[in-house]
Amino acid sequence: MKRISALMLAVLFCTVIAAQEQSTFPAPGSDAYDRLKKEGSIPRGFYISGARDSMPAMKYIVQPAPASSVACECMVPVDGTFSIVPFTIGLPPNYENDDGSSPIIALPFNFCFYGQTQSNCYINNNGNISFGAPYGTFSANAFPDPNFVMIAPFWGDVDTRSITSGLVHYKITPTSMIVKWEAVDYFNATAVSHQSLYNTFQLIITDGSDPILPAGNNVSFCYGDMQWTTGDASQGTNGFGGVPATVGVNRGNGIDYVQIGQFDAPGSNYDGPFGNPDQVSWLDNQTFYFDVCSNNGNNLPPVVNAPQSCDTIEMCVGDTLDISATFLSPEQGQTTTIAVNPNGLVNFSIVSNTGGNTATLLAVLVADASNVGYNTISITGTDNGSPAQSTSADVIVHIISAPAISFSFSPTANILIGTQVQFNDATPGAVQWLWNFGDGDTSSLQNPVHDYSATGSYTVSLTVTLATGCTGTLTQVIDVVEEVIQLPVIAPNVFTPNGDGKNDALDFSNLLMYHGNVLQVFNRWGNLVYESADYKNDWQPKDMSDGVYYYTLFIPDRAETLTGFVHLIR
Incomplete structure (x- = not known):
């Protein structure tokens, strides 16, 4: 209590120095001072002397x-x-x-x-x-x-x-x-x-x-x-x-x-x-x-206003960054100009560069894969004082690779209403996933399962995020079809490629309902004599001798392989 009272007595009145004259005013913070201040009776340009000047230097802790x-x-x-x-x-x-x-x-x-x-x-x-x-x-x-x-x-x-x-x-x-x-x-x-x-x-x-x-x-x-x-x-x-x-x-x-x-x-x-x-x-x-140190002809260098110069800016490949800088000439009547060095960055362009007492720069950078890593953009403002002074600001840009997105789904064809479709992400380094299945449903799982309630073509998108924060999106189209009756494929036991228009081709019944079928035909010695990666019931051999041939027919849509013998007779 004694300490507080002593402090209050010390500041009850103060001496104000203004315009080289000395006057006594109530201490700042007192009701009397506030009243005079509101009335406009405290002169401009004063500082408080007396009790303040007699106080010891401020004690403080120097932080390490x-x-x-x-x-x-x-x-x-x-x-x-x-x-x-x-x-x-x-x-x-x-x-x-x-x-x-x-x-x-x-x-x-x-x-x-x-x-x-x-x-x-x-x-x-x-x-x-x-x-x-x-x-x-x-x-x-x-x-x-x-x-x-x-x-x-x-x-x-x-x-x-x-x-x-x-x-x-x-x-x-x-x-x-x-x-x-x-x-x-x-x-x-x-x-x-x-x-x-x-x-x-x-x-x-x-x-x-x-x-x-x-x-x-x-x-x-x-x-x-x-x-x-x-x-x-x-x-x-x-x-x-x-x-x-x-x-x-x-x-x-x-x-x-x-x-x-x-x-x-x-x-x-x-x-x-x-x-x-x-x-x-x-x-x-x-x-x-x-910098207020310079005493070089009493001309200080320009003041830089470039918030981006004090941070390392992280960009993903494909991102766009607006870069701005303002240089204020320290004295009235001076003109400052701005020079920029992107140091090899591609896709860097200057939108505007205007000199003056207030000089301004606006530039745009689109992050390119060729500049992955740390890059420096140097910006310098130079005034026309005597002697001329300069201030520089470096913008550090860290460009990070975009995700190499990849995903698959199964089955890939003949997807019917209600079929459980398995989606699998294969993006290296992904830590977050957002699937959009094209029908209004989404998932944040890495490998979700989804089924569709209506036929149609759906655009499926996967957006992934890497640990670096970079994101990317990949889309694929998936077709959902109506259910059809899958008839069995029936193999023939004989065909007669003699050109009479009757039974000329090796014809498997119901085969054309399926796609991507692989047919291989071998002679009696086991030699491959014919092969088709998408057989359409159209093999009519002209130069093959009569006899018995062995075949294998893989039908991926049915996950089935037919094998057997067929007689070629003319």
């Missing part, structure tokens, strides 16, 4: 680096390795607050910022981190701005005090810091006339070598569902309008900056970093990677 190199990832799920940011305004364990900042954070790695090493920072509740000073400023400015040194994935008036609002989480490793604003609300969202809206976004900074980001980058902005832009104290209404939220990086010298955009409305329209304020849902599920 992964045991092995991990693939880059953007939106990292909050788990047990994350902690809630201990803002100096707000009480533990959740530190719900408005306009608060963390104590100073001593980073366990060197973060390169415009050619200078930053070894500590502040996490500010209002959607940014800062260097040199904490900021409680809730109404964002456009960049460049000489008064703020910050990296802002979404600089807006975040307020986590509502019951339904999420919190701000962080995680520090030896080479990276992740800050995630998860489903956070805006200022005064709890007013009776207002609706609660929530934003989820994340910032990652690294030492430039951590594989959590693509090579050559040390900052990423990642977004989930973005639902609001502006709090009430920034002239917003129901989360929109008023002073736009700002997304970007600001060096604080009034010259060097990166601006991805300003946002003040619902919807998904976007006209570039420096046009009119944009609509916030354009940020939904977006990913931006960039």
